[in-house]
Amino acid sequence: MYVKGVGMTKFGFENRATWDMAYEASLEALEGSNLSVNDIDAAVISTVDTLVSDERQRHYPSLVSSLFKRRIPMIQIPAVCGGGGAAFWAANKLGYDNVLVLGVDKIAVNTSPVITNEIMNATDKVWEQNEGMIFPCSVALVAQQHMLKYGTTTDDLDLVAFKNHENAFLNEKTPFYRKKITLEQIKKSPVIASPFRLYDCTLNVNGAAAAVLSREKSDVEVAGSSLHVDHLGPFEREDMTTLTACGIAAKEAYKKAGISAEDIDVMEVHDAFTILELLSYEDMGFCKKGEGTKLIRNGTTKINGKLPVNPSGGLKARGHPISATGMAQIYEIVRQLRGECGDRQVSKHKYGLTQNIGGPGGSVIVNIFKKMGG
């Protein structure tokens, strides 16, 4: 399949109805495709059903049908934070000609206890969350293990946050557009769950992102798409510092695309917590296990480095509206491959990769995109 068009709202704290954000992102994707909504023959939607919103709607495909006045096959695929990626993966496999893929969520509302409680439902509930080890604590243990085994330091984690905030400074879709975050600020921010400080953690925002996938050739091909699922909690993995499903998905995606990690020019990875960006370097084969720190220390993954990672700012600094995130990654990579990213445009852009994670590693989706004729 080919990506014809992509669309994305600004990510932020504005209190907009989800249907309004869904409409904006979908229309931009349709316009970029030169297709009318009447050309779409199926839709795959990801949302965690606008869980803290007044207009909460569990039957989102039907809402999209009302919105666009279209009666076609549509399904909803949530996968907590990996929902957008999972929807895109399925849309590639369903066998339709022109598929709209949409990720949308609204979680930045003034109800932190509700959000904390909902996010608890995205990982092991019985053994961890109900005992008080909520999401940041669970991933903090992974970071502690990585520090213990491989000598990773909080300075390394700070560099991930700093790089991604530098990138977000150049991205007009993020809340951090033209807002400088200094390394000093990052280092002095309050502790959330040691070793994580505030700036190690992603940002809850509202937003939507969409794409139109088509059988008909366009300039961006989906060269490989893979989804793999692992057990619920990090404690169930053989090694807590290894995202097992990520390794499997990446290998499969490279194989489908007929390339290897070295061919990737730019990527967006799921840095919901800074440590996850380092694990992603390692588990997708960009360095040896435990050596992710090298790539952040020597600048390889900066926007002007050999392998720019999270040029959009990532979940860290672009923000993370749950199901919209996977599609926002695709939005960024497609626009990077097309050379449309202005100040944050990377120099080499033939192959791009997106990696989206649901839970603390439970669902991992890796997509590889190829710029045609480039």
Added chain:
Amino acid sequence: MYVKGVGMTKFGFENRATWDMAYEASLEALEGSNLSVNDIDAAVISTVDTLVSDERQRHYPSLVSSLFKRRIPMIQIPAVCGGGGAAFWAANKLGYDNVLVLGVDKIAVNTSPVITNEIMNATDKVWEQNEGMIFPCSVALVAQQHMLKYGTTTDDLDLVAFKNHENAFLNEKTPFYRKKITLEQIKKSPVIASPFRLYDCTLNVNGAAAAVLSREKSDVEVAGSSLHVDHLGPFEREDMTTLTACGIAAKEAYKKAGISAEDIDVMEVHDAFTILELLSYEDMGFCKKGEGTKLIRNGTTKINGKLPVNPSGGLKARGHPISATGMAQIYEIVRQLRGECGDRQVSKHKYGLTQNIGGPGGSVIVNIFKKMGG
């Protein structure tokens, strides 16, 4: 694709963990398939994330991975009351060799206000539900329209309830097994939303049902599977008494199977409210529009009639554990086609049909099954 095995828990009010029910139904489906869980190469799961349960889990595929110690592609497809059907439809299209399809939900717990509120999220929220027109009221208006236009009476609706309770009397998986419900009881039950009385409405139960789909030939083929989506509310349809998406899905399924309505020997339809069974007769082409009453009056759809409908007892009397329902319909039809249904076995069973509805007509899934070599 072929159905190799099916599994189903008893439906009822027992307070079991969803993982426990999911495990039981899946194991039965695997055993019936003569496959080990290690032969499964993908899974599609439907659940509305055990919404009122302590062990609420939004990342169900990952829970299933923990349960079966399998790391394979898995996705979750909720479609409110049509979730099981939607998951089955997608599993047919994903291109894997052996796919586990599972529907599971737990809603029969002592929290009616929570359930009412959650079910509100399955149809239009803004124009109808928030204004007090909750689900039964919305569908009651459809029934009133049908009465006004076609002379349907409450006696007709009572006959649907009575027939399905008669069938459930013979089904050891239902809460109404060996429990007689008389026509008198039905007629004297309390009014819920006129014209619906208690016995016009489905029953909230807990349960799980599963199937193993395979490329490899078995005795039951999925001859046609179709999913279509319509707008959220009945008021958005041109005619409130017509399930538009159902008509489209049925036509497409017949076409794929190379048959017409007359070829169907037995079916399970989505009688969440009695009127929906009559609309289903009409909109799938088993009679002219408005004449569904004929089939219930003259006994055509009784278990010993020409076209037995809901031999399991249907949502009405077998109960309706949301996402498990679509898979329970498939469980019944596959067993009917195989001649395994004992006291409630229908006499002709070459072609069977299941029709599952999400919302008041928003998602409709029609599957046609063919007994091979029969």
